[in-house]
Amino acid sequence: MGKEFLTVKSREEVEKLIRSLPALGTETVKVVEAIGRIVAEEICAVEAVPHFARATMDGYAVRARDVFGASESLPALLRIIGSVEMGRAPDFSIGPYEAAEIATGGMLPDGADAVVMVEHTERVDEDVIEVYRPVAPGQNVLGVGEDIPAGKTVMGPGARLRPQDIGMLAAVGVTEIKVYRRPRVAVVSTGDEIVPPDTPSPLPPAVIRDINAYVLSGFAEMAGAVPGVMAHVVDDPRELIDTCRSFIEDHDVVLVSGGSSVGVRDYTLEVFEAITDGQVLVHGVAIRPGKPTIFGSGRGKYLWGLPGQPASAAMVMVALVCPFLLQIQGRSPEFPFCRSVLKGFLTKNVPSVHGREDYIPVVILPEKTDEGFVRVEPLFGRSGMISTLSEADGYIVIPEHVEGLYEDEEVKVYLL
Numbered sequence: 001m002g003k004e005f006l007t008v009k010s011r012e013e014v015e016k017l018i019r020s021l022p023a024l025g026t027e028t029v030k031v032v033e034a035i036g037r038i039v040a041e042e043i044c045a046v047e048a049v050p051h052f053a054r055a056t057m058d059g060y061a062v063r064a065r066d067v068f069g070a071s072e073s074l075p076a077l078l079r080i081i082g083s084v085e086m087g088r089a090p091d092f093s094i095g096p097y098e099a100a101e102i103a104t105g106g107m108l109p110d111g112a113d114a115v116v117m118v119e120h121t122e123r124v125d126e127d128v129i130e131v132y133r134p135v136a137p138g139q140n141v142l143g144v145g146e147d148i149p150a151g152k153t154v155m156g157p158g159a160r161l162r163p164q165d166i167g168m169l170a171a172v173g174v175t176e177i178k179v180y181r182r183p184r185v186a187v188v189s190t191g192d193e194i195v196p197p198d199t200p201s202p203l204p205p206a207v208i209r210d211i212n213a214y215v216l217s218g219f220a221e222m223a224g225a226v227p228g229v230m231a232h233v234v235d236d237p238r239e240l241i242d243t244c245r246s247f248i249e250d251h252d253v254v255l256v257s258g259g260s261s262v263g264v265r266d267y268t269l270e271v272f273e274a275i276t277d278g279q280v281l282v283h284g285v286a287i288r289p290g291k292p293t294i295f296g297s298g299r300g301k302y303l304w305g306l307p308g309q310p311a312s313a314a315m316v317m318v319a320l321v322c323p324f325l326l327q328i329q330g331r332s333p334e335f336p337f338c339r340s341v342l343k344g345f346l347t348k349n350v351p352s353v354h355g356r357e358d359y360i361p362v363v364i365l366p367e368k369t370d371e372g373f374v375r376v377e378p379l380f381g382r383s384g385m386i387s388t389l390s391e392a393d394g395y396i397v398i399p400e401h402v403e404g405l406y407e408d409e410e411v412k413v414y415l416l
């Protein structure tokens with residue numbers, strides 16, 4: 001394969017390719033350690049939650065028919081026959097015109113079908129209460145299986161576990177769960193001009209501190225991957241091949257930034273061909289920034305070559321690499337990647353070229369329109385700048401065949 005972009009693909013074509021990739025595999029983990037993980041099995045509730053009728057208010061367990069029509073002027077009189085202990089099944093049952101003290105979460109005694117709140121009663125003496133309000137059957141009670149019916153599927157493959165889902169699993173007694181394996185991602189920055197961030201000031205001339213390794217690793221972690229090694233190699237094909245070969249041994253994915261273009265010192269393509277036995281699936285994508293993106297796979301491992309310009313590399317992460325990382329974790333990804341989506345109106349015209357999908361950083365202005373919609377200010381920084389992205393709240397996407405957007409046009413903002 002030559003050094004030209006022989007196979008520039010549309011973003012949709014690359015998306016289709018990514019969506020066809022299998023998940024890496026599964027592992028069983030403790031539920032308490034599973035926050036953010038993607039579920040790989042179906043979990044059913046073996047028993048109902050709760051498995052007994054529980055009070056949802058502090059008060060008295062009663063038979064609803066005994067307090068029917070009760071009021072301030074005509075209270076119902078009930079005899080107290082006991083007190084429900086928390087965590088224990090009552091050893092008595094409620095008969096006609098009887099009641100038992102019960103706290104929120106207590107088990108309803110047999111015979112009772114409702115709870116009257118303590119504030120709607122008055123103690124007449126040791127054994128008798130007056131009830132001033134009626135209750136309907138089931139009122140102030142959580143019935144058997146009302147939270148989770150027995151046999152219900154509580155979680156299925158592809159779900160991302162949030163704290164509330166961990167709680168659901170705890171409620172049904174599931175303490176271990178099969179999840180998809182998280183990809184381990186190594187990041188390699190290339191370029192003779194790149195020095196580590198801890199290089200003290202004043203920097204020698206013609207060098208810059210490594211930005212991309214940190215940006216790429218951070219995005220990979222946001223997409224659920226395990227950040228692995230970060231390294232820098234100079235522009236030497238042998239060294240890049242050796243580094244990638246060694247990293248791919250104990251990582252699933254290697255991201256290489258820089259050297260993806262067609263310059264004489266751009267070796268990434270050669271490296272990919274050597275490592276993936278020629279399985280370079282993508283060399284060039286019709287997105288801006290990010291055209292010189294390379295993607296290859298072989299023997300269940302993946303290599304991405306990203307443009308060196310920091311803003312370009314970051315945009316390729318959100319447009320393609322983060323969705324890819326979700327796909328191989330068994331989660332059907334959204335394209336592009338973001339934390340959430342917001343709609344708003346543009347404050348300015350945004351030019352775009354036909355034939356490439358454009359990713360443009362934006363800020364959300366603090367003041368809203370009269371109708372309460374957010375105003376979206378495009379940032380026209382250059383790809384070589386990191387400050388634009390750091391300032392941005394998110395980005396907008398202009399489709400491939402649209403030549404720009406107008407001021408006041410409605411846009412979707414992908415928040416980061």
Ligand SMILES: Nc1nc2c(c(=O)[nH]1)N[C@H]1C(S)=C(S)[C@@H](COP(=O)(O)OP(=O)(O)OC[C@H]3O[C@@H](n4cnc5c(N)ncnc54)[C@H](O)[C@@H]3O)O[C@H]1N2
Pocket residue numbers: 189190191193194208209210211212213257258259260261262263266289290292306307308309310312383384
């Ligand atoms: N004649 C042409 N020149 C360039 C073209 C083109 O089409 N024709 N495309 C430009 C675009 S757009 C991009 S993007 C870059 C892609 O270049 P490479 O992927 O080969 O990346 P490099 O040349 O290695 O680096 C580009 C730029 O980014 C800086 N860089 C690289 N790595 C890092 C890092 N880890 N941290 C911070 N900055 C980094 C590097 O110093 C360069 O300034 O090519 C354009 N040129």
Ligand code: MOO
Pocket residue numbers: 288289290291292307309312383
């Ligand atoms: O194509 Mo470059 O990736 O715009 O910045």
